[in-house]
Structures are given as structure tokens and as C-alpha cells.
Amino acid sequence: MAFFFHYLKSYKLGFTVMTIAIIASTYFQVKAPVYMGKAITALADYVIGLTRGVSDKGNFVSSLWMLFLFFIFSIIAMFFSNIIVTFITGNSTNRMRKGLFGKLQKMTIRFFDSHKDGDILSRFTSDLDNISNALNQALGQIMSNIALMIGIIIMMFQQNVQLAWVTIASTPIAVILAVILIAKTRKYVDIQQKEVGKLNGYINEKISGQKIVITNGLQKDAIDGFLPYNENVRKATFKGQVYSGMLFPVMNGLSLVNTAIVIFFGSWLALNGDMGRTTALGLVVVFVQYSQQFYQPISQISSLYSMFQLAITGAGRLNEMFDEPNEVNSKDKQKLTGLTDGVKLKNVDFGYSPDKEILHDVSINVDKGEMVALVGPTGSGKTTIMNLLNRFYDVTGGSVEFDGVNVKDLELQSLRDHVGIVLQESVLFSGTIRDNIVFGKPDASDEEMISAAKQANIHDFIMSQDKGYDTKVSDENSVFSTGQKQLISIARTILTNPTLLILDEATSNVDTVTEAKIQKAMDTVIQGRTSFVIAHRLKTILDADKIVVLKDGKVIEQGNHQELLDQKGFYSELYNNQFVFE
Numbered sequence: 001m002a003f004f005f006h007y008l009k010s011y012k013l014g015f016t017v018m019t020i021a022i023i024a025s026t027y028f029q030v031k032a033p034v035y036m037g038k039a040i041t042a043l044a045d046y047v048i049g050l051t052r053g054v055s056d057k058g059n060f061v062s063s064l065w066m067l068f069l070f071f072i073f074s075i076i077a078m079f080f081s082n083i084i085v086t087f088i089t090g091n092s093t094n095r096m097r098k099g100l101f102g103k104l105q106k107m108t109i110r111f112f113d114s115h116k117d118g119d120i121l122s123r124f125t126s127d128l129d130n131i132s133n134a135l136n137q138a139l140g141q142i143m144s145n146i147a148l149m150i151g152i153i154i155m156m157f158q159q160n161v162q163l164a165w166v167t168i169a170s171t172p173i174a175v176i177l178a179v180i181l182i183a184k185t186r187k188y189v190d191i192q193q194k195e196v197g198k199l200n201g202y203i204n205e206k207i208s209g210q211k212i213v214i215t216n217g218l219q220k221d222a223i224d225g226f227l228p229y230n231e232n233v234r235k236a237t238f239k240g241q242v243y244s245g246m247l248f249p250v251m252n253g254l255s256l257v258n259t260a261i262v263i264f265f266g267s268w269l270a271l272n273g274d275m276g277r278t279t280a281l282g283l284v285v286v287f288v289q290y291s292q293q294f295y296q297p298i299s300q301i302s303s304l305y306s307m308f309q310l311a312i313t314g315a316g317r318l319n320e321m322f323d324e325p326n327e328v329n330s331k332d333k334q335k336l337t338g339l340t341d342g343v344k345l346k347n348v349d350f351g352y353s354p355d356k357e358i359l360h361d362v363s364i365n366v367d368k369g370e371m372v373a374l375v376g377p378t379g380s381g382k383t384t385i386m387n388l389l390n391r392f393y394d395v396t397g398g399s400v401e402f403d404g405v406n407v408k409d410l411e412l413q414s415l416r417d418h419v420g421i422v423l424q425e426s427v428l429f430s431g432t433i434r435d436n437i438v439f440g441k442p443d444a445s446d447e448e449m450i451s452a453a454k455q456a457n458i459h460d461f462i463m464s465q466d467k468g469y470d471t472k473v474s475d476e477n478s479v480f481s482t483g484q485k486q487l488i489s490i491a492r493t494i495l496t497n498p499t500l501l502i503l504d505e506a507t508s509n510v511d512t513v514t515e516a517k518i519q520k521a522m523d524t525v526i527q528g529r530t531s532f533v534i535a536h537r538l539k540t541i542l543d544a545d546k547i548v549v550l551k552d553g554k555v556i557e558q559g560n561h562q563e564l565l566d567q568k569g570f571y572s573e574l575y576n577n578q579f580v581f582e
């Protein structure tokens with residue numbers, strides 16, 4: 001509720017106008033049957049008058065006109081309130097989406113590492129859609145239905161107290177039936193959502209692994225696995241639909257029975273009561289209208305319930321994201337302006353979760369301009385060390401220092417400005433090749449951009465494209481191979497001229513020509529720069545000023561190639577067996 005209030009509170013004027021429009025529309029709607037009754041009484045009087053030779057149809061015509069006008073006014077007022085609801089809903093969901101995306105940009109790497117892309121995306125799509133639908137439907141409908149119910153009750157008691165009691169006598173039965181049906185529907189809608197989630201999970205997994213399915217000829221098995229999920233969805237949907245489908249017929253049936261009782265009792269009043277018969281006839285017509293209108297709000301409000309439930313779940317999931325911690329605010333901290341001495345990891349301990357330590361007492365010294373190669377078996381903690389260098393995560397023990405200053409005492413933005421990263425998996429954003437190269441330095445001149453592309457060995461390839469640097473890059477139309485993508489991201493990093501470079505060498509198989517280009521580009525970008533490289537190629541390791549050998553989160557050996565060979569330890573054993581580092 002606090003979530004909805006936060007976004008809706010700024011539309012006070014809109015709500016006021018909407019309330020006035022709803023009250024007006026309700027007034028016209030509940031008053032119209034009175035004129036219908038008057039018209040019937042006037043018609044009956046006119047017919048009786050004809051037999052007696054007196055005929056005045058003035059009352060009948062004027063009542064019909066009023067009836068017509070009241071319906072028209074009611075429609076106009078309803079139209080206004082709907083437009084305002086649409087305006088408020090559109091604007092508030094727009095603000096929610098903006099807030100959510102803004103929040104996303106402030107989130108920590110930990111959040112992205114621990115949530116699936118699909119899960120984050122669904123908050124922007126299905127959760128926001130559920131909220132928007134519920135707001136759209138509920139804001140106007142709940143208010144106008146409640147207003148309608150109150151209006152009808154007031155009008156009925158004004159018209160005739162006895163008939164009013166008869167009409168509302170069955171309300172408790174209707175409410176009890178509605179509550180039972182909704183509870184049943186909800187149970188099966190919940191099951192249905194869970195089953196749909198499982199089905200989507202299965203489809204998702206199979207789509208991403210489709211190549212493996214095809215390679216192993218497992219298409220039939222994939223379908224066999226799919227069928228039970230699909231069947232469970234069908235069963236749950238069917239049961240939910242049965243109960244929710246019963247709501248309207250049951251309400252309609254009750255409304256009809258109620259109308260019959262009203263007609264029966266109304267006719268009895270007309271025949272035995274002390275009012276004129278034509279007036280009583282008019283009254284019966286009025287109450288037939290009311291008894292039908294009276295059931296509308298009950299069934300409409302109850303049918304909105306499941307929509308509300310989805311919106312509340314959606315709001316909960318959005319709130320979960322808003323409650324996530326932001327990246328630290330470090331505006332008042334020291335700015336990193338460059339590097340004079342070097343970078344140090346001092347007795348670093350770290351775990352992604354408190355109960356499992358990954359790095360144990362890791363110490364590495366890198367002097368300015370040195371290149372360090374991190375080597376070690378898979379899972380030994382190489383990427384984790386990279387994650388600590390530019391403070392994606394905070395160490396739990398020890399410290400990471402730039403020129404002796406703890407990264408926790410540095411302004412985060414200045415730290416990130418000085419650290420350049422080339423990941424194994426290079427990402428290209430939609431836009432032109434130019435946009436992608438100048439991504440980290442949007443104000444770069446064309447000369448700077450071209451020089452970076454030349455150093456990264458990708459200039460000639462770009463120029464071979466029809467539109468050169470203005471060639472569009474998109475998912476469907478990606479002209480780049482994996483290796484070329486890596487060259488582009490190297491160009492992107494060269495352009496930002498980072499003080500400290502973090503580089504994850506690609507292990508993916510690229511052709512030998514591209515491989516040589518990547519190697520050359522890496523040599524260029526590493527030259528004279530302080531750098532950490534997760535090394536997979538022997539040449540990089542041989543060229544390194546320092547090799548750090550990691551195993552199970554511990555530094556087990558450290559030194560240059562020759563020193564490590566002389567130690568005759570883990571490294572020399574692996575090297576002699578030509579085992580991991582090719």
C-alpha cells in the first residue's frame with residue numbers, strides 16, 4: 001500500500017476531478033430508473049385516460065427525455081473519469097519504470113551476479129504490467145462500483161423502504177458465494193502461475209541448449225519432457241477457469257431470482273397496498289432496474305480481486321529491488337588521479353557469502369608499469385581477484401591499495417575511471433561501431449578513435465564494411481565474430497587509456513589470424529601499463545613480469561617464469577607437463 005501511495009500521492013487534483021466525475025456519473029445512473037418509473041406511470045395513466053376520453057402524453061414524453069438525458073450525462077461523466085484514470089495510471093507506471101531503471105544503474109555487481117537476467121527483466125515486464133492493469137481497472141472501477149452501490153441503496157430507500165429491504169435481503173448470500181468462488185479460483189490461479197513458471201523454465205533451458213539437443217538427436221525426448229509440464233498447466237488452468245467462470249453466472253442467477261422476488265412483492269404491493277396502481281407499476285419497473293444494477297458492483301469488485309493479488313505481488317517484487325543496497329556513496333572520498341607506486345593486495349580474505357571464504361590471505365604487489373599474469377586451475381579465484389581490484393566487491397579481511405591508499409577510501413567513480421577491463425565475453429551494444437568504441441569516452445575525436453582501432457588491429461576490418469565506423473551493430477545483424485568483438489572491446493579500452501588494466505584472455509577458439517591479431521592488440525594495450533591478466537596463453541605468461549599461481553583461493557607460488565621453474569613446484573610441474581597453459 002505504501003508503494004502505491006508513494007506513486008499516486010502526487011495526483012491529488014486528478015483524484016479530485018475523478019471523484020467528482022464518478023459521483024456525477026453514479027448520480028445520473030441511479031436517478032435514471034426513477035424517470036423510467038415515471039414514464040411507465042405516465043404511460044399507464046395516458047392509456048387509462050384514453051379510455052376515459054382524457055389524453056395527456058406530456059408527462060410521458062418529458063419523463064422519457066429526462067431518462068435519455070440522464071443516461072447521456074452518465075456516459076459523459078464516466079468517459080471523463082476513465083480518461084483521468086488512464087492518465088494517472090500511464091504516468092505513474094511510467095515513473096515506476098523510470099525509478100526502477102534508475103535503481104538498476106545504482107545496484108551492486110553482487111545483485112547482478114545473484115539474479116538471473118530473466119528474473120530482473122520480468123520485473124520490468126510482467127510485474128509492471130500487472131500493476132498497471134490493476135491500477136487501470138481498479139482505480140476507476142472500485143470507486144465507481146462502491147459509489148454505485150451506495151447510490152442505489154440511498155435511492156431505493158428513498159423510493160420505497162419495504163421494496164428496498166426485499167432487494168438487498170439476498171446480499172449476504174451473494175457475498176458469501178462470491179468469497180467462496182474467489183478463494184477457490186485463487187488457489188488454482190496460484191497453482192497455475194507456479195506451473196506456468198516451471199513450463200517457462202523448461203522451455204528456456206531447452207532453447208538455450210537447443211544446439212546440444214539437436215547434436216544429440218534428443219528432440220523427441222525434449223518433447224516427451226515438455227508434455228507433463230504442459231499438461232499440468234492445462235489442468236490448473238481448467239480448474240481455475242471453472243471456478244472463475246462460475247462467478248458471473250451465479251451472480252446473474254442470483255440477480256434474476258432477486259428480480260423475480262422484487263416483481264412478485266412489488267405486484268403484491270400494487271394489488272394490496274394503498275398506493276395508486278399506476279404508481280405501483282412504475283415502482284416495480286424502478287426496482288427491477290435497481291435489483292439488476294445492485295448485483296453489478298458485487299460481481300465486478302469480486303472479479304477484480306485476483307488482479308489485485310497479482311498487482312500486490314508485483315509491487316512486492318519491485319519493492320524488493322528498491323530495498324537492495326546501492327553501490328557505496330563515496331563522493332567525499334579521495335580522488336584517484338593516477339598511479340605512481342603501484343597496486344597491492346595485502347593479506348586479502350574474501351567470500352561471496354559470509355559462510356564460504358574463497359580467497360585466503362592473498363598478497364600480491366604490482367609496481368607501476370608491471371604486468372602480472374594470474375594462473376591457476378578453474379575455480380582457483382582468478383576472476384574473484386579481478387572483482388576486488390576495482391571494488392565490485394569489498395574484501396572481508398586485509399586490503400586492496402592503490403599507491404598505499406585503501407580502495408575503500410577512494411572515490412568510486414575515479415577508481416573506475418582509472419581501471420579498464422577487457423572481459424573474455426565481449427559485449428557490443430546496439431548502435432554504430434563508432435558508438436561502441438567511444439563508449440567509455442564519448443567526447444573522443446575521430447583521430448583518437450581511429451588510432452585506438454588501429455592499435456587494436458580492427459581498423460582495416462571496420463573500413464571494409466560499407467558504412468565504415470557508422471556500420472550498425474545489432475543482435476540480428478552482427479557482423480562480428482567472437483574474436484572481432486574482443487578486438488573492438490580492446491579498442492574501447494585503449495581509448496579510455498586506463499591506469500590499471502584488467503584483462504581476461506579469451507580461451508574461446510578463434511582462427512589463427514584473429515588469434516595473432518588479438519595477441520598483438522593485447523601486447524599494445526599492455527605495453528608500459530600496470531596490468532593484471534588472467535592468462536591462458538603461454539606467450540603472455542612468459543612475457544609477464546610476475547606470475548602469480550593460485551590454487552584453492554591461495555597464492556601458492558609467485559615470481560617470474562625462471563624463478564618459478566627453479567622452485568620446482570606446482571608451476572614447474574604443470575609447465576613441464578605442458579598441461580594447462582596453452
Ligand SMILES: Nc1ncnc2c1ncn2[C@@H]1O[C@H](COP(=O)(O)OP(=O)(O)OP(=O)(O)O)[C@@H](O)[C@H]1O
Binds near residue numbers: 113352383
Ligand atoms: N558471484 C559469485 N557468487 C558466489 N560464488 C562465486 C561467485 N563467483 C565465483 N564464485 C565462486 O568462487 C570461486 C572462485 O571463482 P573464480 O571465478 O574466481 O575462479 P576462476 O579462477 O576465475 O575460475 P575460471 O578459470 O574457471 O574462470 C568458485 O568456487 C566459484 O564457484
